[in-house]
Amino acid sequence: xxxxxxxxxxxxxxxxxxxxxxxxxxxxxxxxxxxxxxxxxxxxxxxxxxxxxxxxxxxxxxxxxxxxxxxxxxxxxxxxxxxxxxxxxxxxxxxxxxxxxxxxxxxxxxxxxxxxxxxxxxxxxxxxxxxxxxxxxxxxxxxxxxxxxxxxxxxxxxxxxxxxxxxxxxxxxxxxxxxxxxxxxxxxxxxxxxxxxxxxxxxxxxxxxxxxxxxxxxxxxxxxxxxxxxxxxxxxxxxxxxxxxxxxxxxxxxxxxxxxxxxxxxxxxxxxxxxxxxxxxxxxxxxxxxxxxxxxxxxxxxxxxxxxxxxxxxxxxxxxxxxxxxxxxxxxxxxxxxxxxxxxxxxxxxxxxxxxxxxxxxxxxxxxxxxxxxxxxxxxxxxxxxxxx
Numbered sequence: 001x002x003x004x005x006x007x008x009x010x011x012x013x014x015x016x017x018x019x020x021x022x023x024x025x026x027x028x029x030x031x032x033x034x035x036x037x038x039x040x041x042x043x044x045x046x047x048x049x050x051x052x053x054x055x056x057x058x059x060x061x062x063x064x065x066x067x068x069x070x071x072x073x074x075x076x077x078x079x080x081x082x083x084x085x086x087x088x089x090x091x092x093x094x095x096x097x098x099x100x101x102x103x104x105x106x107x108x109x110x111x112x113x114x115x116x117x118x119x120x121x122x123x124x125x126x127x128x129x130x131x132x133x134x135x136x137x138x139x140x141x142x143x144x145x146x147x148x149x150x151x152x153x154x155x156x157x158x159x160x161x162x163x164x165x166x167x168x169x170x171x172x173x174x175x176x177x178x179x180x181x182x183x184x185x186x187x188x189x190x191x192x193x194x195x196x197x198x199x200x201x202x203x204x205x206x207x208x209x210x211x212x213x214x215x216x217x218x219x220x221x222x223x224x225x226x227x228x229x230x231x232x233x234x235x236x237x238x239x240x241x242x243x244x245x246x247x248x249x250x251x252x253x254x255x256x257x258x259x260x261x262x263x264x265x266x267x268x269x270x271x272x273x274x275x276x277x278x279x280x281x282x283x284x285x286x287x288x289x290x291x292x293x294x295x296x297x298x299x300x301x302x303x304x305x306x307x308x309x310x311x312x313x314x315x316x317x318x319x320x321x322x323x324x325x326x327x328x329x330x331x332x333x334x335x336x337x338x339x340x341x342x343x344x345x346x347x348x349x350x351x352x353x354x355x356x357x358x359x360x361x362x363x364x365x366x367x368x369x370x371x372x373x374x375x376x377x378x379x380x381x382x383x384x385x386x387x388x389x
Contacts, residue, residue: 008180009131012116013138015075015173019112020142021149022082022105022166026051028150029159036159037095047099052348054103055110056341063114063337071119071333072181078111079174083167090164105163113340118332121325128322129275133267136318140260144253205331212335214383215323218279219339220346221377222316225286225370227347228354229255229313233306236293236363241302251306258310266315267322275323280381282315286374294367316377323384 026048034044066074085105092098116135124131153162207213233255234248243251262282270278289309296305321339328335354366 009120009134011173011176011180012120013135015079015112015177016116016135016138017142017145018079018166018169018173019109020139021146022109022163024143024146025150025162025166026102028147029154029162032154032159033098037098047102049348049352051102051106052344054106056344056348058107058110059114059337059340059344060334061337062111063118063333063335063340064331066111066115066118066333066337067331070181071115072177074111074115076174076178076181078108078115079170079177081108083170083174086163086167086170090160092160110340114333114337117321117325117336117339121322121328121336122332125325127271128325129267129270129318131267132318132321132325133264136263136267136314136321137260140256140263140314144256144260147249147252209327211327211384212324212338214380215320215327216338216342218316218377218380218384219320219324220342221283221373221380222313222320223343223347224350224373225313226317228350228366228370229290229309231351232354232358232363232366236366237302239363241297251302254303255306255310258307258312259314262311262314263318265311267318269315270319270322275319275326276381276384279316279319279323279384280378282312282319283374283377283381286312287371287378290367290371290374294364313374 030044030048033039039047082105085101085108089098089101089105092101117132120131120135121128150162153165157165230252234252237243237248237251266278266282286309289305289312293302293305293309296302321336324335324339325332354369357365357369
């Protein structure tokens with residue numbers, strides 16, 4: 001049984017990593033897409049914003065669906081559809097079709113997070129923090145590998161080959177997850193209710209739950225910090241410190257490596273101590289690292305600060321995800337769908353706002369903004385007083 005559980009968790013971690021390989025690889029191939037179709041920076045910004053909004057908006061219905069079907073089979077079907085869509089990307093030449101395929105691909109990706117999180121939260125209720133820490137390590141691994149893999153493949157066969165080749169691991173993961181899916185039973189409060197009524201009632205329970213509202217707020221603040229830092233940290237290193245593009249990418253890698261360790265530490269710590277304390281301490285420790293990043297000089301110091309900022313910021317995510325499972329009101333998939341909506345939505349909007357602030361007052365202002373956001377996270381944690389069982 002232990003080996004079966006380990007194998008199941010490992011496969012879900014692998015699939016989470018692959019999801020983020022799909023997501024992060026877009027950043028690596030965007031310069032090539034821009035050149036091929038002669039897109040402006042504004043058009044690129046709108047394109048990526050729309051993709052984030054698609055994922056955010058679809059997360060709620062995807063989470064609702066996952067409560068009513070076999071969760072692992074839904075994830076398996078998602079990967080099969082992704083393999084089909086990425087295969088078409090290899091042959092299309094029209095910009096409209098490329099954008100449409102990416103839109104459908106991001107729509108498929110929206111199914112993963114609420115479904116996988118609901119599955120893990122239901123199957124490992126006593127170790128949510130630790131399990132979600134490991135689950136997030138899969139994401140960090142995918143984020144770290146994606147730029148390198150995508151750049152290497154694109155340099156040999158062109159950017160379209162990147163997602164075309166990704167179809168192969170997507171098929172393997174789909175088959176592996178389908179094999180372990182088994183059967184699930186579904187509990188509904190009233191089978192006579194129409195889906196629309198069930199959806200609205202579930203949504204109302206979530207939105208009126210005091211603690212969940214503060215947990216979602218904390219997740220939104222984390223999403224602002226991560227999405228903005230991951231996007232602008234390399235640009236900051238190039239524009240302010242004169243790094244090459246490759247050196248700036250390495251600095252982002254140190255940020256993500258710190259994040260991988262932080263996700264493990266945050267998850268395990270939140271199972272041992274009150275989750276709100278771990279969350280509040282992580283937000284608080286992050287503040288000086290963000291401020292020092294805007295002021296420091298010297299490669300070694302910047303490496304340390306990037307790693308430390310990644311570690312402390314990423315400690316928050318598994319805590320939030322476990323916290324949501326602790327407080328879910330029956331509709332586990334829908335509850336995690338709301339988390340994805342908040343995360344992708346806040347992340348998308350924050351990138352736009354940060355860009356405007358950087359144009360007005362310089363790119364270093366972004367780190368001061370994020371430090372302020374982190375302080376709000378400390379305040380938010382005080383509204384989540386909890387003692388773990």
